[in-house]
Amino acid sequence: MTFPPSLLQSASCQMVNQQLGRILIVDDTPTNLFVLSKLLTSAGYEVIQSSNGLEALMLAQSHQPALILLDIMMPDMDGHEVCRRLRTVSATAHIPVIFLSALDAPLNKIQAFRSGAADYVTKPFQTEEVIARVQLQIELRLARKRQEQINVELEKRVNERTQLLELAHSQMLDLAQSDRLTRLPNRPSFLRRLDNVISHSQDDPQTSFAVLFLDCDRFKRINDSLGHRIGDQLLKGIARRLTNLEQKHVEVDMVARFGGDEFGILLVGIADQTAVTAFAETVYGILSRPFLLAGHNIFSTASIGMVWGDSSYASAEHLLRDADVAMYQAKAHMHLKYCWFEPGMHHLAVKLLNLETGMRLALQREEFEVHYQPIIDIRRMKVVGFEALVRWRHPVEGLIPPNDFIPFAEETGFIVELGAQVLKMACMHISDWEKAGVLDSEITISVNIAAEQLLQPSILSHIQHCIDSAGISAHRLRLELTERALIGDHELVDEILQALKQQNIRLSIDDFGTGYSALSYLHQLPVDCLKVDRLFVKSITDDPDSLGIVPLIISMAKTMNMEVVAEGIENSTQLNQLQKLGCQYGQGYLFHKAVGADEVAALLSTPIYSWLEPASD
Incomplete structure (x- = not known):
C-alpha cells in the first residue's frame, strides 16, 4: 500500500520533535569512553557516559537514550547481564544495544545476540564502522517509530469511506507525478514546476532560482558488481538523504529523480550564486557518507551541475539541458565536485562523443x-x-x-x-x-x-x-x-x-x-x-x-x-x-x-x- 505524502510528512514532523540522537556509552576503560564520546559528539550526537553496569541501567531508564554502546568485559556486571536486564524492563526493552568487545570469535558474537544485542563491533574499532553502525540503528529506530505513527493515522482513515476514496485518488496522482522507486517527483513534475518558476520570474525579476543536476559516480560499477537490488537500495538511500535536506532548507522547492542515477534539485528564493555553491557543497557532503546496504559499506559521491536562473531562459528543458552539461563537465574532471554552467560548455557533449569514438578506434587499432x-x-x-x-x-x-x-x-x-x-x-x-x-x-x-x-x-x-x-x-x-x-x-x-x-x-x-x-x-x-x-x-x-x-x-x-x-x-x-x-x-x-x-x-x-x-x- 502507498501512503499519502501528507501522512508521511505528518509522521516525519512528529519524529523530528522527539529525542533520537542521545547515545549511552558504557565502558570501564576511560580511554574508550573519551574516544567514543569525542567521535559521536563530533558527529552530532548527545552522549551520556557510564563506567559500570548498575549505573548504566539507571541512566538508561532515566535518560531513555536512542542507542547504547555496551562493553562486554566489565567488573561486577558484564555486558551480557546488562543487556538481559535492559530487555526485561519495558522502559528500556526497545533500546538497541551495540556490543563493543575485543572478543571476535563466532561463539562470542552468538552469545551477544542471544543476550539481546542489535549489533556487534570488534575492538580495536574503526571510527567509520562505529559511525555507520550507530547511524544504521538510529535510522532503523526512526523508521519503526515513523511506521507506528503511520499505522495510528491509518486506523483513523480506514473507518471512513470518503477518506479511502481520497487515498485511492492520491495514489493515482502519485503514480502519474512521482518516481515509483524513490517516491520523489519525476522529471515531468520537475519540468512543470520549473516552467512555473520561470514564468513567475519573468513577471517578477526579483525572483531568484537555481537548478542542481546530480549524477551518482560509479553507480554502474555498483550495479554490475553488487546487483540491481543493491543499486535500487542505494538510489532509495540517496533519495532519503536529499528529502531530509529538503526539510531542513526552505530554499529547496523540489527534489526529483529524473531516472537512472540522476536527480534534480530546484532552489527558489536563494540569495545568490555563492549560497548555491555552499548548498552544493552540503549535498556533496551528505552523499559522500557511506551507505550501509545488505552488509556492505557503499561509498558513492555525486557530480553536480549548477545553473543560475535568469531571464534568458524561456523553457525549463533548456535550463535543465545546461545543468546536465555542467554536470558532465564536473564528471569529466575528477577533482571537481560541482560545476557552474558556462555558455562555452556546449562543446562538452561533442567532446564526450568524440572521446567514446576515439576509445573505440584506439582499442581496435591497439593505440x-x-x-x-x-x-x-x-x-x-x-x-x-x-x-x-x-x-x-x-x-x-x-x-x-x-x-x-x-x-x-x-x-x-x-x-x-x-x-x-x-x-x-x-x-x-x-x-x-x-x-x-x-x-x-x-x-x-x-x-x-x-x-x-x-x-x-x-x-x-x-x-x-x-x-x-x-x-x-x-x-x-x-x-x-x-x-x-x-x-x-x-x-x-x-x-x-x-x-x-x-x-x-x-x-x-x-x-x-x-x-x-x-x-x-x-x-x-x-x-x-x-x-x-x-x-x-x-x-x-x-x-x-x-x-x-x-x-x-x-x-x-x-x-x-x-x-x-x-x-x-x-x-x-x-x-x-x-x-x-x-x-x-x-x-x-x-x-x-x-x-x-x-x-x-x-x-x-x-x-x-x-x-x-x-x-x-
Missing part, C-alpha cells in the same frame, strides 16, 4: 601501451618488481595520461577490453625480458584488474591464455585489485581469487584503506600484499601525527603475513618514516617514474642510488 614503474625493496634498495600502467598513444594528441580516459572507460564499460589488452601486453613484455635475461627470480610484474574485469565469466581462461601465449611462468604475474572489486558477491569473488592462487598468481589489494569495504573479510581472502594508497603517504612528514592509519595498515599486513607496498613516495622524509614503520616495499617519483617497456632493461642495469636526485623535502 594503448604499457609503461612500468619500479617497485623497490626499501630496506635493501633493490628492484623487486614493476607496476604496469596504461597510456594512450593518440595519433594526433600524443601521449594521453590515464586520468584523462580511465574514469570514462570505467563508466562506459570500455575498461574490460582495455584491461584485457594491458594484461596481454604485460605478459608479452615479461616474455621478452625473460628471454633477454634481464629479470632475476625475485621480480614480478603487477597488472591492475578492474572490478568489471574480475566479474567477467571468461576472466580465468583469459588470464591463463595470456600466460600460455607468452610462454611465461605464472609466478611472474601479480594482479592488483581495488577494495571495490572485492565487495560484490563474496562467494563468487572468493572462488575466482582461489582459482588464481591455484595458478600460482600473486594477488594484491590496491589503494588499500580508502574504502574499508574489504576489512570485514580480509583475513578470508587469498591475498599476498596490501598497497597503501598514495593519499596516506602524501601526508607523511616528520610529525608522528601525520602517519594517520599507515602504521595500522602495516601492522595489519604483518599480522596476516602479507607484504606491504607504499605508493606515491616522493621525498626522503616519507621514505625514512616508512622504513622506521617496517614497510617492506615502495614506489613513487622519489625512485623513478614509469618508463616504456624498452627502457626497463637499462633501468635494471643501473643502481637505484644513481636514479635518485637530491631530495628537497
